[in-house]
Amino acid sequence: MENLISFEWSSLLPEITLFCGAIVILITEAFLPKRAVLINVFSAAVAILSVVLGVLFARDTVAFNGTLGASGGFGIFITACALLSILLGYGFSAKGGKKGCEFSAVLLISAAALSIFVRAQNLMLAFVALECATISLYALSAWNPNKATSLEASAKYLVNAAVSGGLFLLGIAFIYGSGLESKVDFLAYENFTLGLGKVSFVLGILLVVSAGLFKISAFPFQFWSPDVYQGSPTPTSAFFAVGSKAAGVVFLAKVFMALDFSAVPHLADRGVLAASVIAALTIAVGNLGGLTQTNVKRLMAFSGISNAGYLFVLLTAGLKLGSTSTNLFEITLYFYLAAYMFANYGIFFVINQFDGTDDSNLNISDFRGLIKKSKISEASMVVNLASLAGIPPTAGFFGKLLILMMAWYAQLYILMAVMILGSAASIFYYFSWMRATMDVPEGNECKFEKMRSVAPTILALSLATLLFGVSLIKM
Amino acid sequence: MHDIFGIILNAGVYAPFVAAIIMIAFWQFISNGLAKFLSVLSALILATSGVVIWAFASVNDSMLQYLLAESSVDSILPTFALNGVSLPMYLLAGLVGLAATLQASNAKIKNVKLFYFLLMIMLGGLAGAFASVNVVWIYAFHEFALVPTFIAMVLWGSAGGRLAAMQMAIYLTIGALVSLIGIIAIYSQSGAESFGLREILIAVSSAPLSAQWQYVIFGLLLFGLGTLVSLFPFYSWAPRTYATAPTAFAMLHAGVLKKFGLYLLIQLALVALPLGVSAWSQTMAVLALVNIVFIGLVTMAQRDLKMMVSYSSVAHMGVCFLGIATMSILGVGASIIFMFGHGLSVALMLMLSTAVVNRTGEWEMKKMSGLYKQTPVLASFFLAGTFASLGLPCFANFWGELGVFVALWDFSPVVCAIAATGIIISAIYGLRAFAAVFMGEPSETFAPRFSEVADLTLKEKIPALILVVALVFVGFYPKSITADINSFFNAPSVQSTQTK
Numbered sequence: 001m002e003n004l005i006s007f008e009w010s011s012l013l014p015e016i017t018l019f020c021g022a023i024v025i026l027i028t029e030a031f032l033p034k035r036a037v038l039i040n041v042f043s044a045a046v047a048i049l050s051v052v053l054g055v056l057f058a059r060d061t062v063a064f065n066g067t068l069g070a071s072g073g074f075g076i077f078i079t080a081c082a083l084l085s086i087l088l089g090y091g092f093s094a095k096g097g098k099k100g101c102e103f104s105a106v107l108l109i110s111a112a113a114l115s116i117f118v119r120a121q122n123l124m125l126a127f128v129a130l131e132c133a134t135i136s137l138y139a140l141s142a143w144n145p146n147k148a149t150s151l152e153a154s155a156k157y158l159v160n161a162a163v164s165g166g167l168f169l170l171g172i173a174f175i176y177g178s179g180l181e182s183k184v185d186f187l188a189y190e191n192f193t194l195g196l197g198k199v200s201f202v203l204g205i206l207l208v209v210s211a212g213l214f215k216i217s218a219f220p221f222q223f224w225s226p227d228v229y230q231g232s233p234t235p236t237s238a239f240f241a242v243g244s245k246a247a248g249v250v251f252l253a254k255v256f257m258a259l260d261f262s263a264v265p266h267l268a269d270r271g272v273l274a275a276s277v278i279a280a281l282t283i284a285v286g287n288l289g290g291l292t293q294t295n296v297k298r299l300m301a302f303s304g305i306s307n308a309g310y311l312f313v314l315l316t317a318g319l320k321l322g323s324t325s326t327n328l329f330e331i332t333l334y335f336y337l338a339a340y341m342f343a344n345y346g347i348f349f350v351i352n353q354f355d356g357t358d359d360s361n362l363n364i365s366d367f368r369g370l371i372k373k374s375k376i377s378e379a380s381m382v383v384n385l386a387s388l389a390g391i392p393p394t395a396g397f398f399g400k401l402l403i404l405m406m407a408w409y410a411q412l413y414i415l416m417a418v419m420i421l422g423s424a425a426s427i428f429y430y431f432s433w434m435r436a437t438m439d440v441p442e443g444n445e446c447k448f449e450k451m452r453s454v455a456p457t458i459l460a461l462s463l464a465t466l467l468f469g470v471s472l473i474k475m
Numbered sequence: 476m477h478d479i480f481g482i483i484l485n486a487g488v489y490a491p492f493v494a495a496i497i498m499i500a501f502w503q504f505i506s507n508g509l510a511k512f513l514s515v516l517s518a519l520i521l522a523t524s525g526v527v528i529w530a531f532a533s534v535n536d537s538m539l540q541y542l543l544a545e546s547s548v549d550s551i552l553p554t555f556a557l558n559g560v561s562l563p564m565y566l567l568a569g570l571v572g573l574a575a576t577l578q579a580s581n582a583k584i585k586n587v588k589l590f591y592f593l594l595m596i597m598l599g600g601l602a603g604a605f606a607s608v609n610v611v612w613i614y615a616f617h618e619f620a621l622v623p624t625f626i627a628m629v630l631w632g633s634a635g636g637r638l639a640a641m642q643m644a645i646y647l648t649i650g651a652l653v654s655l656i657g658i659i660a661i662y663s664q665s666g667a668e669s670f671g672l673r674e675i676l677i678a679v680s681s682a683p684l685s686a687q688w689q690y691v692i693f694g695l696l697l698f699g700l701g702t703l704v705s706l707f708p709f710y711s712w713a714p715r716t717y718a719t720a721p722t723a724f725a726m727l728h729a730g731v732l733k734k735f736g737l738y739l740l741i742q743l744a745l746v747a748l749p750l751g752v753s754a755w756s757q758t759m760a761v762l763a764l765v766n767i768v769f770i771g772l773v774t775m776a777q778r779d780l781k782m783m784v785s786y787s788s789v790a791h792m793g794v795c796f797l798g799i800a801t802m803s804i805l806g807v808g809a810s811i812i813f814m815f816g817h818g819l820s821v822a823l824m825l826m827l828s829t830a831v832v833n834r835t836g837e838w839e840m841k842k843m844s845g846l847y848k849q850t851p852v853l854a855s856f857f858l859a860g861t862f863a864s865l866g867l868p869c870f871a872n873f874w875g876e877l878g879v880f881v882a883l884w885d886f887s888p889v890v891c892a893i894a895a896t897g898i899i900i901s902a903i904y905g906l907r908a909f910a911a912v913f914m915g916e917p918s919e920t921f922a923p924r925f926s927e928v929a930d931l932t933l934k935e936k937i938p939a940l941i942l943v944v945a946l947v948f949v950g951f952y953p954k955s956i957t958a959d960i961n962s963f964f965n966a967p968s969v970q971s972t973q974t975k
Binding site: 375382390391393397404405408409416421424431434435438 | 502611614615616618619621622625626629630637640641644645648649652653655656659660663
């Protein structure tokens with residue numbers, strides 16, 4: 001007989017650890033309000049424990065009657081993001097930001113929820129997990145409550161995310177409704193293929209995918225991201241840029257891979273065409289928007305949009321190739337996401353060292369003379385911007401190489417051309433920024449306060465960017 | 476014997492990287508002088524390794540046969556080996572690298588350590604690009620140069636360097652990415668096991684690509700790599716880059732890095748895509764003629780000495796493309812010799828024109844006449860460099876140009892005749908520049924400062940001498956390089972792809 005005990009709870013251990021860790025942090029803080037370092041070390045321990053548990057128990061298992069899939073590389077990825085953001089948050093409080101460790105707690109909850117969102121094998125579970133993560137993110141983006149920009153960002157995210165949540169839910173309703181007649185649960189990914197013949201199901205999938213597009217800030221749902229990244233405190237912007245976006249990408253990848261068009265070939269062509277258009281427009285919007293941008297956090301947002309575009313090229317290729325290329329597809333996806341994480345956090349750690357808690361007006365010109373102020377930060381800017389621009393031997397280049405190879409196999413030649421033009425355009429803003437760090441300072445730059453405590457992290461991220469790609473070359 | 480040469484080759488490629496890593500790891504403890512010493516030492520190791528392999532490794536040595544080395548799958552590190560095409564290029568990287576590193580000690584700059592660090596990264600990348608046997612590594616090593624050159628142009632470039640740096644970065648990235656698509660296409664269409672040159676060659680010799688694919692892929696490579704070599708119409712980045720970049724970087728860029736595109740066309744495209752090359756050869760010839768004639772005329776119109784030298788290097792690239800367009804062994808072989816000679820001569824000319832500009836404080840040629848009386852040594856080197864670029868006998872460039880023109884006659888007499896006008900054009904601008912700078916009487920504005928102009932110092936003579944000696948040596952004894960090139964074309968694997 002089935003009861004609560006009989007479920008495979010061990011499979012959920014990584015997320016349970018994160019949730020419990022968050023609760024312990026909240027309780028501890030009530031008694032030890034001034035021990036930020038201690039609590040951060042504790043959150044790191046929780047995160048590492050969660051990763052270990054994930055590797056031990058949640059691999060290759062499908063639990064809870066098939067609603068929860070295995071925790072693959074994403075569990076490790078999102079926990080790493082949370083850890084890096086907690087570190088950023090520590091620096092943020094140290095330079096005068098809001099004190100208190102709720103930030104770490106909420107971040108851990110958000111990471112756990114995103115992990116479940118990606119592991120879900122059923123749209124209903126995915127929706128609930130996504131909402132849990134999104135509500136945490138509202139709080140995180142308002143983490144700088146004395147600054148209007150932060151509150152504005154939070155409100156903007158709230159409104160936009162509510163719309164996307166509504167779309168998701170509407171999609172679920174359509175999908176569920178289309179299965180009522182035949183008593184098939186179309187919300188389960190495994191049954192997607194059966195539903196493709198029904199119009200209402202296809203409509204529902206489109207709505208769900210739209211919600212995913214919002215999450216990864218792809219065209220036409222990219223408007224929120226520059227404003228929200230700009231206004232949010234830097235640790236949250238970084239988590240938006242990497243963690244939340246990656247979750248959306250992996251979720252979309254799972255949905256796309258679950259759709260098997262072999263029974264309905266006419267839909268396959270249209271699906272690939274629609275995905276190609278979205279990918280091309282996302283790349284165009286991201287890179288064209290980036291060209292005129294001088295605000296660094298908005299620039300990171302546009303860079304994030306264009307990267308969402310490159311990832312969407314990969315998703316399109318995956319959609320077209322279907323299950324024939326699952327292996328290379330997954331390698332490419334995680335490799336690109338990891339490269340993207342190293343480069344983004346490498347840059348956000350530098351941004352976070354500028355004086356003041358409100359860096360929403362930090363400009364490229366404020367980076368002038370960075371080369372004299374901190375060698376490690378300068379090295380990080382050069383290496384990580386080169387990685388985002390896709391210059392060998394950095395990891396970003398190999399990520400792009402893999403995506404281009406997948407696109408070649410899928411015969412998406414026009415998308416490859418768009419990707420190359422986009423990358424070429426992006427050289428302009430990435431290298432302008434790099435050039436600014438080497439220019440002679442004019443004295444009116446924002447003050448840069450070197451934090452020695454983050455130097456090892458920055459160094460590690462830059463080295464990872466530099467050497468990670470080389471590990472791939474033997475392919 | 477293979478092992479010994481293998482060790483020497485690895486030592487040569489890694490030497491600049493090791494110097495760079497030592498510099499970055501012990502940044503605080505390394506003085507400017509030590510950084511300079513480390514750089515010169517590693518450049519010397521690289522140059523020596525090139526000379527030793529070139530002088531002692533015999534043609535029958537397994538290492539010089541067509542890239543016999545498999546790109547090792549187990550190792551993360553790249554595998555290095557040379558063949559008849561890559562050996563001259565590797566030697567060129569060593570010689571120009573040594574000259575550029577020595578030249579750098581003359582530059583009066585701030586932040587000396589960073590300068591040498593970037594120079595070593597670039598030099599190591601160049602050596603690695605020509606020595607690697609895996610196309611992805613070749614490509615990646617080539618791109619090592621982009622960011623260092625960009626930084627060097629921003630930090631130490633002359634007026635206009637910031638803008639030129641951005642232009643260069645965008646052009647080179649587009650070119651590199653377009654050719655990357657071509658490389659991916661060759662790899663996936665040939666069904667090769669890996670990106671190794673040898674694996675690709677094996678795959679295409681048993682099952683050549685279809686004519687359609689060869690046409691498309693070579694088109695991608697021609698325009699992608701052509702941008703890197705400043706083939707018309709995507710050449711405008713090159714002159715400004717060479718004129719504004721710090722001289723050592725400009726020497727490496729114009730002398731060695733630019734040959735990379737041609738190198739890959741010969742090493743990869745000519746072997747894997749023979750039908751594609753022949754389909755594009757007419758287009759390639761026309762574009763190359765535009766390079767020779769049109770950009771030659773643009774060069775004639777230049778008044779700025781460094782811009783003149785930079786434009787002339789763009790114009791000369793047309794000859795190399797013509798050699799490849801003939802698709803004959805003579806033409807391609809001669810184009811390799813020309814690449815070798817041109818790399819040395821353009822590096823020499825860039826170095827000497829910087830010397831002239833620094834001494835006179837003027838950029839315009841007309842304002843610095845009569846220098847011969849004050850600087851006889853500089854003038855003689857300059858004349859030697861000019862003669863070499865003109866393709867006069869006694870210099871390596873001569874054999875290259877001669878071979879290309881002979882091969883062109885069979886390809887198309889008309890193209891040959893038009894290309895020959897390039898010699899006249901380059902004679903006009905080369906000799907006119909020499910006359911303007913060194914002959915005649917000093918102009919009125921310049922006369923008061925005239926007596927302060929000093930001749931080349933020993934630190935400048937040594938790098939100039941290295942380049943001139945190499946030019947003259949190959950000029951008198953071309954067989955020292957052609958023997959290696961022949962071994963490439965006579966290799967059974969290459970022959971088999973050409974006959975199919």
